[in-house]
Amino acid sequence: MSETLYIEADGPGSGEGFARAAALLGREGVIGYPTETVYGLGGNAYASEAWHRIAELKQRAGASPFIILIRDPGLLKEIAGKIPGYARRFIDQCWPGPLTLVFAASRRLPGHLTSGTGTIAVRISPDPVCRRLLEELPFPLISTSANPAGREPARTAGQVADYFPGGLDAIIDGGERKQGEVSSIVSVAAGQPVLIREGALKRAELETIGGRSLG
Numbered sequence: 039m040s041e042t043l044y045i046e047a048d049g050p051g052s053g054e055g056f057a058r059a060a061a062l063l064g065r066e067g068v069i070g071y072p073t074e075t076v077y078g079l080g081g082n083a084y085a086s087e088a089w090h091r092i093a094e095l096k097q098r099a100g101a102s103p104f105i106i107l108i109r110d111p112g113l114l115k116e117i118a119g120k121i122p123g124y125a126r127r128f129i130d131q132c133w134p135g136p137l138t139l140v141f142a143a144s145r146r147l148p149g150h151l152t153s154g155t156g157t158i159a160v161r162i163s164p165d166p167v168c169r170r171l172l173e174e175l176p177f178p179l180i181s182t183s184a185n186p187a188g189r190e191p192a193r194t195a196g197q198v199a200d201y202f203p204g205g206l207d208a209i210i211d212g213g214e215r216k217q218g219e220v221s222s223i224v225s226v227a228a229g230q231p232v233l234i235r236e237g238a239l240k241r242a243e244l245e246t247i248g249g250r251s252l253g
Contacts, residue, residue, distance in 0.1 A: 040070070040199060040206040045167060052170070055210070060174035062207045068092055070184050070198035072212035073107075074165040075136050075220055075238055076191035077198050079206070080107075083178040086150045092180055095205050097187040103152055105138050105159040105221070107179045109172035117158055117178070119144045124248060125226035131247050134164035136217075136238035140225040157227045167212040183220055191220065224252065 045055040059069055066085040070077055079095060081088025083106045092104065108114070111129055114121060118141035121129075128139055143151070143158040152158055161181065163169060172179060183191035184198045192198045195211035223234035224244060232253040233241055245252055 040202070040204065041208040042195060042199070042211055043208055044211045046212070048166075048170075056171055056174050059171055059208060059210055063088075063175060063179070067207035068095070068205075070192070070195065070202070070206050070209035071168060071171060072165055072195075072210060072215055073163045073168050073181065074134075074215070075217045076193055076215050077184040077195065078181045079184050079202075080179045080181060082175075083151060083180050084148055085177075086148065089150045089180060092182060095186070095202055096182060103155060103157075103159065105161055105181045105223075106151070107161055107163055107168065107172060107181045109169065109175075110162070113178070114141070114160065117144055117147065117160060118142065120227075122226050122229070124231065124250065127248050128224065128226065128231075128244075132239065132244075133162040134169065135162070136164075136219070136221040137161065137244070138221045138223040138235075140223060140227055140234065142227045157225070159223065161221055165212070167210060171210070224248075 043055045045052050063082050066088045068081045068091050071080050079092050120142045138159050138161040140157050140159045185191045193215045195209045198209050219238040222237040222239040225232040225234055230253050
């Protein structure tokens with residue numbers, strides 16, 4: 039059975055809980071944790087063992103790359119090979135928030151992070167529990183919705199436990215997540231932004247923010 043960590047961003051004893059989660063992740067563990075939309079599965083993005091373990095839990099076919107979370111935009115220089123000028127509008131106005139941006143990947147990244155695509159998907163979550171966790175980590179965090187293939191994303195820690203009984207090292211219980219919609223995904227890897235997935239942020243809103251049409 040997975041260990042459950044009851045954590046509020048600044049609640050009593052939260053420091054100990056976040057330290058425990060960070061220690062597990064540092065040992066290539068896999069956890070369930072809340073984001074601003076739904077619960078996610080996470081691990082050290084640079085650790086291939088954690089990456090492949092999450093792929094097995096998700097029953098994900100093929101080798102599609104996962105989204106990763108970072109704590110601040112300054113870390114993009116370690117991850118993205120190029121940041122187009124127009125992408126700054128999305129970064130400045132939508133981060134932290136439910137928008138994932140797909141960049142051309144830095145050549146320094148481990149191969150499992152891009153799965154041969156040459157791109158990397160990145161987001162900064164506004165969820166206070168998620169952000170506090172990232173502050174404890176010296177590495178980006180894998181972010182993929184906590185559900186097996188074909189099932190609805192989990193909105194509570196209990197649902198995560200039901201989906202993955204015994205399959206996780208820990209689950210951070212940050213309460214119910216009511217938004218329910220996953221992040222929107224926009225590729226900024228080329229000259230024209232492309233909407234990959236419409237989620238919490240809709241096409242019209244994203245086009246207004248970016249100042250151009252989305253492919």
